Amino acid sequence: MAVVMIGNPNVGKSAVLSRLTDRPLLVSNYSGTSVEIIATQLKSAGKTIDIYDTPGIYSIKSASAEQQVISELIYSQKIDLILNIVDAVNLERNLVLTYELMELGIPMILVINQIDRARQMGIEINCQLLSQIIKSEVVCFSANTGEGLMELISLIEMKGNKEGKDKGAGQPVTIIKTKFDGNSCNGNCAGCSRSFLEIGAEDLKRAEKAADTARMVTRQTGSQSKKWMNKAQQIIDKPYLGTIILLLVAYLAFLVLMKFIELSEGPISDLLAPVNAVIEKVILTYLPDSIFTTILAKAVPEGLIVPFTIIMPAMLMVSIIMSLIEDTGLLPRYSVVLERVGSLFGLSGQAVIPLSLGFGCRTPAVMATRILPNQQQRFIAIVLLSVVIPCAATLGILASVITTFQASLPVIIVTMTVTLILIGYVLSHIMPAEEVFIYELPPLRIPLWSNLWTKLKMRFSGFFTEVLPLLLVMSIAVRALIESGLLNHLHSIENITKALFGIPAEAFVAVLLTIFQRYLAPLILLNLDLTAREATIAISMIALSLPCLPVMVMTVREIGFKGLFKVLAIGMSTSILVGIILNLILP
């Protein structure tokens, strides 16, 4: 049996699914958390039920990327049941989608989620009456408290059993296929797609029906608890005060991150030192004597230091900070107060979300660009993410290189900022986009500890499964490169790199190495003997160059190979230009 969850953004689809399956999913307090369809399996009463979590949509008739993903799912898979998740607090708007979905002819259960929050706001909903009106199953639900869970599960099971009996009786789903399929519109395509966008009489009728229904089943009891949360929201939504508070929060988060890394580095190094000594000994005793063993004995312990002492705590803290900013509902508010600034970069304020996520890890951030309104903005954001935005890991290691060589931090920061603005400015003028800023601001909420915890686990587990292995492999490769003596032959191009960028050839190799993993390149630098000026230029070139391997993979997935090549070309030329310019202007 296949079940698909559909609902407006931020109504709690993922939260409901987490409840259903008892498995953590990314839940966030802002629109656009699930940018792709996630399939999960629920085993119940000996049956396997496939459940698909989808990105939020307001309508199945819009032309957005999210909507297309969902249409594809509905038409390609045999969907037996729709779980329409609606927000109890905004019933009227949510029910418009419900009425649209009802026209699909697929069995449906309406899940009135966030019933707990509705009660807190003094809104009472008569789920039974609603069920009678829309003639389908309705469950009053709360993903937070678990209310309605048993009822929902048994309803799903019941539908599943029914489906078993009906098998072979017909194919209800495929009937609709022609109805919404854009391709089925022969001859009069222009008119067709137009009427698709234009609000028709049908749409208005649906909206009216939704409003009537909502009015009939809701009752405002007046008593509003949690007043102080509303107060906080009022203050945050004041233009000047709100901006100051939000920027202070961002700065505070940055300070906390830096302090955390600083405090944890020492103790972790102390713990790691004996472990590394053992690893080295084991490798030397148990592997046959060869140059390869020598390299491994050096490279493995070496390759563990940076990931464990810097990247691990950085990823941990960034995960915590991001979850907090997301779950409280602050994140989208950044896009409102920064809308003007964002427009300088050819981006709407929404871009702050993927870009700020990028400071944590750029790979998921590339995916998150799907929340941007159009392809141009997505491309600009992906370029900025790939070329300019340093992730926590990059920042951590760049910081260590900067201190080692006493490189000039102000020069690097100014270089990166100027590049950021220039790239955004140039790109936004090459491909000017229509500026449409429509954003829903979620309510400020107190984060759920359980949710913070699952998010933390999910984000952070990537450290052991992806970051650590990749880093280890790469640092072995880097060590092999150094040991092989290949770098010594590079003196032949020393003249060129010195003339162009003012840095030694080895440092230029580090720049090239960013192709594999940006935060590894600085490892080479640490092994070199650089002056402060050389280090400043080399770090700037590394900081502003190519995306790391996982980001590249994600970029191909999102905007195709052509897109990736454009990103790489921009990254490479940026890096080279930065090197040349800095070499010319630095004393």
Next chain:
Amino acid sequence: MTLKDMKPGQKAKVLKINHGGNLSRRLFQIGLIPGAELTVISQHPFKGPVVFELGNATFALGQGVAGAVEVYTNENK
């Protein structure tokens, strides 16, 4: 008068959307349709977004979009 010209705290009803196609559909989807009642919470400086309440939800619209939303308040009647 459009949403762009409203002051914080002011309430108004939507008269019509002076824009066709995709934009009016998106506004329709968030419930911004003729007859809908809204309350402006803030107008951001330097021609920034307008934040307003509609139903029980809060939205922000850029100046361009807000300028297309024609409203009427009780005061100018």
